[in-house]
Amino acid sequence: MRDVTTMATEGSDNDGGGERLLSGAALRMTVLLGESDRWHHKPVYTEIVHRAQRAGLAGASVFHGIEGFGSSSLIHTSRLLSLSEDLPVAVVVVDTEERIRGFLPELDELVGAGLVVLDACEVVRHTAQAGGAAT
Numbered sequence: 594m595r596d597v598t599t600m601a602t603e604g605s606d607n608d609g610g611g612e613r614l615l616s617g618a619a620l621r622m623t624v625l626l627g628e629s630d631r632w633h634h635k636p637v638y639t640e641i642v643h644r645a646q647r648a649g650l651a652g653a654s655v656f657h658g659i660e661g662f663g664s665s666s667l668i669h670t671s672r673l674l675s676l677s678e679d680l681p682v683a684v685v686v687v688d689t690e691e692r693i694r695g696f697l698p699e700l701d702e703l704v705g706a707g708l709v710v711l712d713a714c715e716v717v718r719h720t721a722q723a724g725g726a727a728t
Contacts, residue, residue: 625710
């Protein structure tokens with residue numbers, strides 16, 4: 594994989610206060626949890642996204658699962674009303690290895706039950722839309 598390149602765009606300061614575009618080798622962090630997991634009465638996934646933004650990470654997305662199981666081996670599915678209360682949620686963040694590893698201590702207090710996975714990846718396209726939203 595190529596080395597990662599972080600490019601600041603016009604009007605950004607490249608330290609978390611503006612737009613940063615990635616290219617090349619990067620690290621993907623995936624946090625797998627249940628949608629009912631809470632941190633101070635808020636969903637844990639919401640807190641992770643907000644902390645990632647405050648930390649200046651390149652971006653974060655939350656994906657809602659329709660079926661899954663974790664360490665309890667109990668299958669949660671949207672097909673059965675009684676088991677649809679704690680469906681799986683994945684929070685995915687991609688940035689440089691340094692920034693992702695620097696963010697990991699934030700998860701220590703947030704993720705009591707769940708799984709955190711790190712994968713090497715390569716960013717081949719990271720563009721900004723008008724208005725600053727990266728795609």
